Amino acid sequence: MLTYDFEKKGKEPLYEYLYKCIREDILSGKLKSKEKLPSKREMAKNHNISVITVENAYAQLIVEGYIYTEEKKGYFVSEISEQYIDYKKRNENSQKKNNIESKKKEKKKQWFVDFSSNHMVYDNFPFATWSKIMRQTLLDQENTFLTSPAATGVEELRNAIADYLLHFRGLQAKADNIIVGAGTEYLYSIIVQLLGKDSTIALEDPGYKKISKVYESNGVRCLHLPMDKSGIRTEQLVNTNAKAVHISPSHQFPTGRVMPVSRRHNLLGWAVNNNGYIIEDDYDSGFRFSGRPIPPMAGMDSSRVIYMNTFSKTLAPSIRIAYMILPDELIEKYNKELNFYSGTVSGFEQYTLANFISKGYYERHINRMRNYYREYRNRIIGAIKQSPVYSKVTIEEENAGLHFILGINKDIDDEKFKELLKQQNINISGVSDYCYNKLKEFEHKFIINYSAVPESRLVKALEIIDNILK
Incomplete structure (x- = not known):
């Protein structure tokens, strides 16, 4: 008799x-094909439920076959493919195994200190202001929420971005050349379609590996070109058939280097x-702590530069709104060939951000965050300088962005160093982790993402690093 726990x-x-x-x-195969089920009365009596309840359940099972x-x-039980039942069993067992492994991995992510994470501090998001604007947006734009936003983004947001770039970044951009999308990954795929899937794109080495993964998943060939102190060398691009070069000239990741104007002119000449x-890629330009902000290359020649930026870094990662400014030639091609796309960011979020x-x-928020992270960075660096480990390390590229480079002044095994730290529940990444070619100059250099490092734990973490380096 079949018995089920109705509790x-x-x-x-x-x-x-x-x-x-x-x-x-x-x-699951527990009930076999052609096996007889209990009668409605037997099933009802066994579970102390009504016959009507059993009848309704059986009726639904009959309808679905x-x-x-x-x-x-x-x-009777219908004939269900034995192959499918075996597959379902294997799949369920595999899923259980994956869930167990996933839980194990989640536990491993609870680091005492995680120098690899650069998430924003919860208290720094302007919740009250954002909520107020959302409510007002609901009132002001109630007639537009029932219409689909344009593929390039709502006009109000594109105008707001163009105005912000002009007044605070010195970049003249036409709102009609701006495309708003749900994250930079989506915009990369648009670029691929505009340049052609048979294109070759050159990238910085070291660099953020996710960029090349997105390009390659779209069928593009990627070249990883080693940099000197000024970035990618123009002569490296000669005879490569590269259609484009993807760079972060104002604050390169992970090195933090700034491309000088002479190299920028050389690259523009190549283009x-x-x-x-x-x-x-100007993703980190908002957080510069000394001197004036670095002017974008797009301001030097808008006909050869595709400018990209995102609000995920300055506001919150969950706000998946990015944008790019296309040169006239490419925006014409987009409007002719790709204007069938639907907008990928909800109109409500776009109007709110506008x-x-x-x-x-937004500008007040950026200024507040810049001051906050300048002070926080100074405290982090101050703690390092007061620690015994300071005699064994150097601090590099600390004047911009939410990370800096910690160089180790000892001949160490980088992988062993990271593993020893992991054993002490400290996570850290090396600059070499972002290299495609084995570049000796980046050995013994590690990335300190400081925005998510609790000051209360930093002293202990530095003691652990110092002990490992003894």
Whole structure:
């Protein structure tokens, strides 16, 4: 006799719970093909439920083909593919194993100190202001929420971005050349379609590996070119057939280097002479702590530069809004060939962000965050300088961004060093982890993402590092 625990049904109707229990037994192979089920009365009596409940459950199973009835004989299990049942068993076992492994990995992520994470501090997000603007946006834009946003983004947001770039970055950009998308990964795929999937794109080495993964997943060939102190050398691009070069000239990741104006002109010359493009990733430009912000390359020649930026870094990673400015030639091609795309960011979020920018809240937020992280960085670096480990390390490229480089002044095994730290529940990445070619100059250099490092734990972490380096 089939027996089920009805105390586990929760808020489900009785018949639905019974239906699911029987269906699961059939799919798992517990109930075999052509096996006879208990009569409605037997099933009802065994579980102390009404006959109507059983009848409804059996009726649903019959409709879906899990069981069938024979007149005056009763209810029987239908023939279900044995191959499917075996597959389902294997799949369920595999899923259970994956869930166990996933839970193990989640536990491993609870680091005492994680120098590899650069998430924003919760208290720094302007929740009150954002909520106020959202409410006002609902009132002001109620008639637009029922319409689909344009593929390039709502006009109000594109205008707000263009105005912000002009006044605070010195970049003249036409709103009609701006495309808003749900994250830079989406925008990379648009670039690939505009340049052609048979294109070659050159990237910095070391560099953020996710960029090349996105390009390569779209069929593009990627070249990883080693940098000198000024970035990618122009002569490296000659005879490569590269259609574009993807760089972060104002604050390169992970080195933090700034490309000087002479190298920028050289790259622009390459782009002009080879009908190529420079993809300028300006993601970290907002957090510069000394001197004036570095002007974007797009301001030097908008016809050869695709400018990209995102609000994920300055506001929150969950705000998946990025944008790019296409040269006239490419925006024309986009409007002719790709304007069938639907907008990938909700109109409500776009209108909210447009108001946040145009009313000056975004610039005030950036200034506040810049001051906060300047002071926080100074405290982190101050703690390092006061620690015994300071005699064994150097601090590099600390004047911008939310990370700096910690160089080890000893001949160490980088992998062993990272593993010893992991054993002490400290996570750290080396600059060499972002290299495609084995570049000796980046050995013994490690990335300190300080935005998520609790000051209360830093002293202990530095003691552990010092002991390992003894």
